[in-house]
Amino acid sequence: MLNKLSRLLAEAGISLTDHQKNQLVAYVDMLHKWNKAYNLTSVRDPNEMLVRHILDSVVVAPHLQGERFIDVGTGPGLPGIPLAIVMPQAQFTLLDSLGKRVRFLRQVQHELKLDNVTSVQSRVEEFPAEPPFDGVISRAFASLTDMVSWCQHLPGEQGRFYALKGLVPEDEIAQLPEQFTLEETVKLRVPQLDGERHLVIIKPTKI
Numbered sequence: 001m002l003n004k005l006s007r008l009l010a011e012a013g014i015s016l017t018d019h020q021k022n023q024l025v026a027y028v029d030m031l032h033k034w035n036k037a038y039n040l041t042s043v044r045d046p047n048e049m050l051v052r053h054i055l056d057s058v059v060v061a062p063h064l065q066g067e068r069f070i071d072v073g074t075g076p077g078l079p080g081i082p083l084a085i086v087m088p089q090a091q092f093t094l095l096d097s098l099g100k101r102v103r104f105l106r107q108v109q110h111e112l113k114l115d116n117v118t119s120v121q122s123r124v125e126e127f128p129a130e131p132p133f134d135g136v137i138s139r140a141f142a143s144l145t146d147m148v149s150w151c152q153h154l155p156g157e158q159g160r161f162y163a164l165k166g167l168v169p170e171d172e173i174a175q176l177p178e179q180f181t182l183e184e185t186v187k188l189r190v191p192q193l194d195g196e197r198h199l200v201i202i203k204p205t206k207i
Helices: 002-012 018-038 046-058 080-086 099-112 144-151 170-174
Strands: 068-072 091-096 117-121 133-139 155-165 180-188 197-204
Touching: 002 018, 002 046, 018 046, 018 080, 018 099, 046 080, 068 080, 068 144, 080 091, 080 099, 080 117, 091 099, 099 117, 133 144, 144 155, 144 170, 144 197, 155 180
Parallel strands: 068 091, 068 133, 091 117, 133 155
Antiparallel strands: 155 197, 180 197
């Protein structure tokens, strides 16, 4: 697993310490183990998890600006846990409404000694952003309009929304409410992954 991860990271041009690689592999092991009882992800094969969950998450890191991030609808911690491992200087709040997922996240935090992660069980609309976040991240969470509408109280003045998508969601971008502007669409390169991946970066506009 470690060798495969190292090859994938090299292919993606990402350099990590041995400690970070070990943490990522340990996270996949936990995901695989807990998945049997908790049904956390439809991906069953740990090798496939390396590509579809780990690499798919960490390729976003170079595009994130700031130090405080919230991963909304994080599920089993994607992309929040892999990002927290590769960005130890940043703080990540992982938000999910389902208790069993948050229990899993807290166990991951404990076992991997992730001091920069806070797991919270809450609906996103009810979660107070004090202080506001530099980035609101979501992966397969909702449409862009739903994301910015439900999460508009979370980013600070210079904050951004980061939505991980497959194909560029042209229709969703066109339907964004007027107080939000598309800043950039980044094509992500994920080695050995079928299909396209894009990061849609949106900024709140002061009206």
